[in-house]
Amino acid sequence: MDVEVIDIDLRGDVCPYPLIVAIKKISEIEDSLKKGEKILRFIIDHPPATRSIPREAEKRGYETELKKTGAAEWEITIKRKRR
Amino acid sequence: MGIDGVKDIYNRAFGDAWPVWLGGLLIGLFNVYEYIMEKPWGITTATSRWTGMILYKLGVNTPEWLYFKQKEMMEKLYFMYGGDAVNIGLLLGAFIAACLSYEFAIRTPRSKRMYLQEFAGGIIIGYSVRLTNGCNLGSFICSIPSLSLSGWIYWAGLAIGAYLGVQYVKRQIYRMPITIEKKTIERSKGMSRNAQMFLGIIGILAAIIITLFYIVYTKAGVVTLFLIGIAFGVILQRSRFCWATCYKDLFISRNAALFKAIIISMLVSTIGFSLIMYKMVPDPSTGKLPAHAKVNEIGRPFGIPHLIGGILFGFGIILVGGCASGIMYRIAEGYTSIWVAFLGVLVGHGIIAYQWGWLHPNILKGTKIWLPQYIGWGWSVFLTISVLVLIYLWISQWEVKDERWV
Numbered sequence: 447m448d449v450e451v452i453d454i455d456l457r458g459d460v461c462p463y464p465l466i467v468a469i470k471k472i473s474e475i476e477d478s479l480k481k482g483e484k485i486l487r488f489i490i491d492h493p494p495a496t497r498s499i500p501r502e503a504e505k506r507g508y509e510t511e512l513k514k515t516g517a518a519e520w521e522i523t524i525k526r527k528r529r
Numbered sequence: 530m531g532i533d534g535v536k537d538i539y540n541r542a543f544g545d546a547w548p549v550w551l552g553g554l555l556i557g558l559f560n561v562y563e564y565i566m567e568k569p570w571g572i573t574t575a576t577s578r579w580t581g582m583i584l585y586k587l588g589v590n591t592p593e594w595l596y597f598k599q600k601e602m603m604e605k606l607y608f609m610y611g612g613d614a615v616n617i618g619l620l621l622g623a624f625i626a627a628c629l630s631y632e633f634a635i636r637t638p639r640s641k642r643m644y645l646q647e648f649a650g651g652i653i654i655g656y657s658v659r660l661t662n663g664c665n666l667g668s669f670i671c672s673i674p675s676l677s678l679s680g681w682i683y684w685a686g687l688a689i690g691a692y693l694g695v696q697y698v699k700r701q702i703y704r705m706p707i708t709i710e711k712k713t714i715e716r717s718k719g720m721s722r723n724a725q726m727f728l729g730i731i732g733i734l735a736a737i738i739i740t741l742f743y744i745v746y747t748k749a750g751v752v753t754l755f756l757i758g759i760a761f762g763v764i765l766q767r768s769r770f771c772w773a774t775c776y777k778d779l780f781i782s783r784n785a786a787l788f789k790a791i792i793i794s795m796l797v798s799t800i801g802f803s804l805i806m807y808k809m810v811p812d813p814s815t816g817k818l819p820a821h822a823k824v825n826e827i828g829r830p831f832g833i834p835h836l837i838g839g840i841l842f843g844f845g846i847i848l849v850g851g852c853a854s855g856i857m858y859r860i861a862e863g864y865t866s867i868w869v870a871f872l873g874v875l876v877g878h879g880i881i882a883y884q885w886g887w888l889h890p891n892i893l894k895g896t897k898i899w900l901p902q903y904i905g906w907g908w909s910v911f912l913t914i915s916v917l918v919l920i921y922l923w924i925s926q927w928e929v930k931d932e933r934w935v
Contacts, residue, residue, distance in 0.1 A: 458638045460850030460859075460866060462695060462777035466702045469781065491636055493546065493862075494774045502782040517719025518627075518634035518862070 450484045457491040457519070464488070464495035469502060472524065479508065482526040491518045499524075542767070543630035552768025553790030556761070557797025560671065563757050564805055567611050567750055568821035569671035569798075570761065572619075572853045573658040573878070575612030578602050580655075580878040596659070596885035609747050611754040616857065618758020619765070621736050623858035626766035628729030634719045635863045647866045650848030651873020652880070653841050654856075659881040660893070661838035662825040664853030665772040665846070668839070670791065671823040673917070674798035675806070676909045678898035679825035682832045686839020691776035693840070694847025699781075765858045772852035776843065785928040792921045796914060803910050806901075813901035824899045828892050849873075 454471060456464045468488055478484040488499060500510040503524045511523040560570045581597040591597050608617060627633040638644065658664040661683055663672065669687065672680030720728075736759060743752040764770065768790075775787035806819040818824055828834030846852045849870040851859050856874065859867040881888070900909035 455639075458636055458643075458866075460638075460864065461771070461774050462698055462781060462847060462850065463702065465777060465781055466699055470702060491634060493632060494769045494771065497546070497769065497786075498774070498778050498782065498784060501784055505782070514631075517721070517725065518632045518636070519719060 449482065450478075451487055452484055453487045453489065455489050456495070457489055459490075460492055461494055464490055464492050465498045465502065468495075468499045472503065472506065472508075479524070480526060486524040488522045488524070489515075490520050490522065493518070496520050496522070539629075543626070547764075547768040549768050549770065549787050549790040550793055552764055552770045553793035554797060555764045555768075556670075556770065557794035557801070559757055559760050559764070560674075560794070560798045561801030561805070563615070563754065564671075564802060564821065566753050566757070569667070569675065569802070569823050570615070571612065571663060571667040571671065571823075572616060572857060573655075573664045573667070573874075574600060574662075575616050576874065577655075577659055577878040577882065578605060578612070580875045580882065582606075583875070584879060591882070594882055594885065595889060596882040599885075599889075609751070611751055614743065614747075614751045614755040615758035615761070617739065618736075618755040618760075619762040619854070619857050620861045621732060621739070622759035622762020623766040623861035624762070625729050625732035625736065625759075626763040627862045628725045628732060630767065631722050631725050632766075633725055633728065633863050636865060638866045643866055644869045647849055647870040648873040648876075650845045651856075651870035651875075652877040653845035653873075654849060654853065654870075655874035655877020655879075656881045657838045657841035657845060657877075658853060658874075659878060659885075660841070660888075661835050663823060664842065666854060667823055668825060668835075668842075669772075670795050670798065671802075672825055673795050673913065674802040675819075675822040675824055676799075676803065676900045676913055677822070677824040678832075678900060679827045679835055680823070682827060682835045683825075683839040686836040687772075687843040688776070690840035690843020690845075691773070691847055692780055692843070694844040695777060695780040697844075698847060761854070762858055762861065765854055766862065771855035773846040773850055773855055777847065783928050785924045788924055789921055792917050792924075796917055799910070799913050799917070803906075807906060810901075813899070813906065816902065818897065818899055822899070824897045826893055827896050827898065829895065831896070834892050 456467060459467070471486065472479065475484055479486065490496065496512055499522050500512055503510045507527060508524045509527045513521045515521050563570050578597070578600055581591045581602045585591045592603050605612065608614070624633070661668040665687070668683040669680055672683060740752055740755060743755055770787070770790070772791070775791060778784035778786065779788050806822055809819040810817050825835065846855070849856065849867070851867055851870070856867055856871055860871055900913070
C-alpha cells in the first residue's frame with residue numbers, strides 16, 4: 447500500500463495560526479491518517495509551534511517527529527502510531 | 530575545561546529550547562532583581578516615550594501633553610536611562626540568542642493582508658497598555674506580586690480578551706480552505722549556521738560596547754538594567770515565553786504548560802517583591818505606597834476601565850501573535866509582520882497620549898488598591914500566594930482531561 451505524504455507549508459505564520467490550521471487539517475483527514483494511508487508533514491518557522499503542534503497531535507493519539515531542517519525551519523511529521 | 534566542555538555548555542544553552550518552567554523561574558528571579566536595582570520590569574512606558582519623541586521631532590508639541598509630562602519625557606532622553614536600557618538589552622539579548630541557536634530568519638507572512646491585521650492589533654495593544662499603566666508585565670506579572678488588586682482585574686480581562694481573540698481567529702481559519710498544501714515544498718534559503726554564528730558574535734560585541742558606553746556616560750544603575758534586559762531577551766527567546774502563546778495553547782488545545790510557568794514566575798516575584806516592599810513600608814496603615822510598586826489605578830467606575838484595558842490587550846495579542854515582551858523579542862528574531870505590529874503599538878501609544886488630558890483626570894485617575902492597606906501584610910501575602918497555588922493546581926487538573934477542545 448502506498449502511503450501518501452501531504453506537505454503543508456506554514457512558514458510565515460505566527461501564533462495562533464499554525465496550531466489552528468494544523469488541528470483543522472488533522473481533523474479533516476483523520477480517517478486516512480488513523481488507517482496509515484496518509485502522513486502529514488508541516489513545515490514551520492515559528493518556534494512555539496514546534497512545541498504546541500506535536501503535543502496536540504500526540505494527545506490525539508498520533509506519533510510525531512520533529513526535525514530541524516534549516517535556519518529557523520522545522521518539519522513536524524504526524525503519522526499513525528506503530529503498534 | 531576543554532573545548533568539549535565549551536561545546537557542551539553551548540549545546541545546552543542554544544540547542545533545544547529551554548523548558549518553560551525554567552523560563553518562568555528565571556523571569557521571576559530577574560524581575561525581583563530589577564526591582565531591587567530600580568523598579569519592576571516594564572516595556573511600554575519607555576516605548577510610549579519613543580512615540581512622544583518621534584512626534585516632537587516631527588513638530589508636534591508633545592512636551593506639553595499631560596501624558597508625556599507625567600512620564601517625564603523630556604527628562605528621560607535618548608536611551609540614556611533605565612527603561613530604554615532594558616528594552617535595548619532585551620532586543621539585543623533576543624537577537625544574540627536567536628542567532629546562536631540558529632533560529633534567526635527574516636520571516637514574511639504568506640498573505641499581505643496579514644500586515645494589516647498586525648498593524649491593527651498593534652494599535653489595540655499600544656492603546657490598551659497605557660489605559661492600564663502596563664502591558665502583560667506592568668499590569669500583570671509585576672502587579673500581582675506587588676500585592677495590588679489591579680493585577681487580578683487585569684488577569685480576568687486578559688483571559689476574556691484572549692478567549693475572544695482565539696474564537697475570532699478560529700472562525701477566520703475555518704472559513705477558508707487550506708491552500709498551502711503542496712506536493713513538494715521548496716526549503717528555505719535562510720542564512721547559514723556559520724553566518725548566524727557570526728551575527729551572534731557581532732551582537733555580543735555590540736553588547737560589550739554598549740555596556741562600556743553606559744558605564745562611562747550614565748549613572749551606575751543603567752548599565753545593570755541593560756544587562757538585566759539582555760538576560761530577559763535570552764530567557765524569553767530560549768524558553769519561547771509569550772503570553773499570547775500561553776492563551777492560545779490554553780484555549781485551543783488545553784495545554785497549560787506556559788500558563789503554569791507564568792504562575793511560577795509570579796510566585797517567585799511575590800516573595801521577592803513582598804520582602805522589598807516590606808522594607809520600604811513596614812506599616813501599610815500610614816497610607817504610603819512602596820516606591821515603584823505596580824499598584825495601578827483601576828479607574829472609575831470601580832475597575833471597569835482596567836478590565837476593558839485587559840480585554841483589549843488580550844484580543845490584541847492574539848491578533849498580533851505576541852504580547853508586549855513577545856513583540857520585542859520577535860522583532861529581534863526577524864518577523865517582518867511583528868515589525869509592522871510594533872509600528873501599530875507606537876501609533877496606539879500616540880492615540881491614547883493625545884486623549885490623556887481628558888481620559889486620565891476623568892476616568893483613570895484615583896483608586897489604587899494596595900492589599901496590605903486593607904487586610905495587612907500577612908493576609909495579603911498569604912492570600913496572593915494561595916490563590917496562585919490554587920489556580921495552578923486547578924489548571925493542572927483541567928488540562929489532563931483529554932476532551933476535544935476544537
